[in-house]
Amino acid sequence: MTVEFNADLLVKYDTYGPRYTSYPTAVEFSDSFGDAEYRRELEQSNQLQTPxxxxxxxxxxKxxxxxxxxxxxxxxxxxxxIPYLERIHTEIARQAELVDPNREVSQxxxxxGTPTFLHDDQLSALLWEISRNFTLAPPESREFxxxxxxxxxxKTTIPLLYELGFNRISLGVQDFDPKVQSAVxxxxxxxxxxxxxxAARAAGYRSTNVDLIYGLPYQTVESFSTTLDTILSKRPERLAIYNYAHMPDKVKAQKLINDDDLPSPETKLAILEMTVERLQGAGYVYLGMDHFALPDDELTLAKHNGQLQRNFQGYSTYADTDLIGIGMTSIGKTNHSFSQNMRQEDDYFAAIDSGSLAIARGYQLSFDDRIRRDVIQSLMCQNEVVYETVSARYGIDFFDYFFREMRQLAGMAMDNLVIINAHRVAVTPTGQLLLRNIAMVFDAYLHPTESRHQFSKVI
Ligand code: SF4
Structure with a gap:
């Protein structure tokens, strides 16, 4: 799928919205969902033997x-x-007790944070704890x-992690320009x-992802172009190019960035246009949202086969897994629910020390949530929704159910963001960079006046 850049439409549709690593988003989580609800959902997913x-x-x-x-x-x-890892080890054992040992960990x-803040022996001990409490899938069918x-x-860490079973790494880079680096x-x-x-290539890792960010202080089209050239010379298998969301009222650290040093919206759009052209010209395939991959990468193949998935880590090839989140703030997805651990270290320690699971809040999906999650997932990953598939899966009539949404999409069809025919809605090359806006049509929880404070800008 190629991307067509249309600056007028990007400006027209620029708003605030979720990135849909989950639906409903974490904004809807509440403390009425706790340990008891989590245990019940996990028990049900044990029956289903979900990976x-x-x-x-x-x-x-540091x-x-x-x-x-x-x-x-x-x-x-x-x-x-050290005290943090002690709690992590306790939580591993406590969670593993609830999981049917026949269920394999495929991901x-x-x-x-920085996982490699840990010493090599701490990383080894952690992997050992995981492997003796959970059943790990064989090396050829897992993504670690x-x-x-x-x-x-x-120097020792990259080969060690490979020996411990990791087969993919993701590197934070953001920008190579010294002025930008100093400002952030x-x-x-x-x-x-x-x-x-x-080192990752020498050790045998299956792929390397590199994260870059555009919209940082002092960035220009020329400076970011140099960063891109530099990283493309290494041809990483995957690239994530994130749009910097400047929300100093919500993210305290961002108060240290001077608003006046940020590139203008026009410059950001020009950087995005240059980036999309450069990456496509270099042979990368646009997966959706901020992600690109080489044509023979597993994510690209999954996209072509209709197997691509979206989860809290971005895009993945593994369908329908349950996710157990371990450590402070971690989010999990179990059966028809989401859960999140305590967000502060003290609270997390107190919960683990008291013998509980450290779940602070969560969300139980309704039937309607599940239908909408499926539709949003399909748009974000396959860039289409086939009416019959959704109708058959949930026993609904798609057009009756989504009458209001289809009328809204008709406006987007006039702008050539989507094509609507008798069988499906499909995202066009022009709509690719506005995937979030298209998915937002199916979101039942968006509050236009509050979105500004809850979510980042779409562009
Ligand atoms: S971006 Fe910087 S501060 Fe944030 S988690 Fe990574 S290393 Fe830590």
């Missing part, structure tokens, strides 16, 4: 990147990780990935970055 994903949140970072909206703890004290992800900060990784407090050399990519 498993595990997510581990390692919150520690320095603060000013744009960062992640849940992190900034510290130089390595020993801060595992370490995120943060980890986020790497090239500034905080030892993330100084990272090309050499540091390339050394990690080279």
């Amino acid at each position: 498993l994903s595990l997510y581990f949140h390692i919150p520690f970072c 320095s603060l990147c000013f744009y960062c909206a992640c849940a992190k703890i900034i510290t130089h004290k390595q020993e801060r990780s 595992l992800h370490f995120g943060g 990935s980890i986020e790497i900060d090239p500034r905080a990784v030892r 407090n993330r100084i990272q050399s090309v050499e540091q970055t390339f050394a990690v990519i080279d």
Whole structure:
């Protein structure tokens, strides 16, 4: 699927909206969903033998990147990780007790924070704890990935992680321009970055993803073009190009970024246009949202086969797994529910020490939520919705059920964002960069006046 850039339409549809790594979004989670509800949902998914994903949140970072909206703890004290890991080990055992051992873990992800803040022996011990409590899928049918900060990784760590079972890595880069790096407090050399990519290739990892961000202070089309050229010379299998969401009222660290240093909306659009053209010209395939991959990458193949999925980590090839989130702030998805752990370290420690599961809030999906989630997932991943598929799966008449939404989509069809025919709605090349807007038509929870405070800009 190629992307056609239309600046007028991007301006017309520019608004605030979710990224749909889940539906409903985390904004709808409430504390009426706790341990008891979680256990009930997990029990039901044990009956269904749904495959498993595990997510581990390692919150520690040695320095603060000013744009960062992640849940992190900034510290130089390595020993801060010791009490945290003790709780993680306890939580692993507590969660594993609830899971049918016949269910295999096909996906595992370490995120943060900076997972490689941990020493090699701590990483090894953690993997050992996971493997003795859960049943891991065989190496050829699993995807184990980890986020790497090239500034905080030892020479031994990349080969060690491969030996421990990881087969994909994701690198934070953002921008190579020294002025931009200084303005966001993330100084990272090309050499540091390339050394990690080279080490991953030498070790045998299946793919490397690189994250870049556009819209950071002092970026220009020319400077970002240089960053792109530099990273493309290494031809990473996957690239995620995120739009910087400047929300200093919500993300405290962003107050350290001077509003006046940010590129204008026109410059951001020009950077986006250049980026899309450059990546497509270099042979990358647009997967949706901010993600690109080489034509022979598993994600691209999954997109062509209609198997691409969207979850809290972005895009994935693994369908319908249940996700168990471990560590502070981690989000899980079990059967027809979402759950999120305590967001503060103290609360997380207190909950684990008291013998509970540390679940702070969650959400029980209704029948309507499940239908809408399916439709949104289909738009975000397959770029189409086939009426008959949804009608048959849920025993509804698609047109009756989504009468209001189809009328709204008709306006988008006039703008050539979608094509509506007798069998399906399909996103056009022009609609690709406005996928969020198209999905938002099916979202029952959006409040136009509040979205501004809850979500980032679509463009
Ligand atoms: S961007 Fe990564 S390394 Fe920087 S503060 Fe956020 S989590 Fe830590």
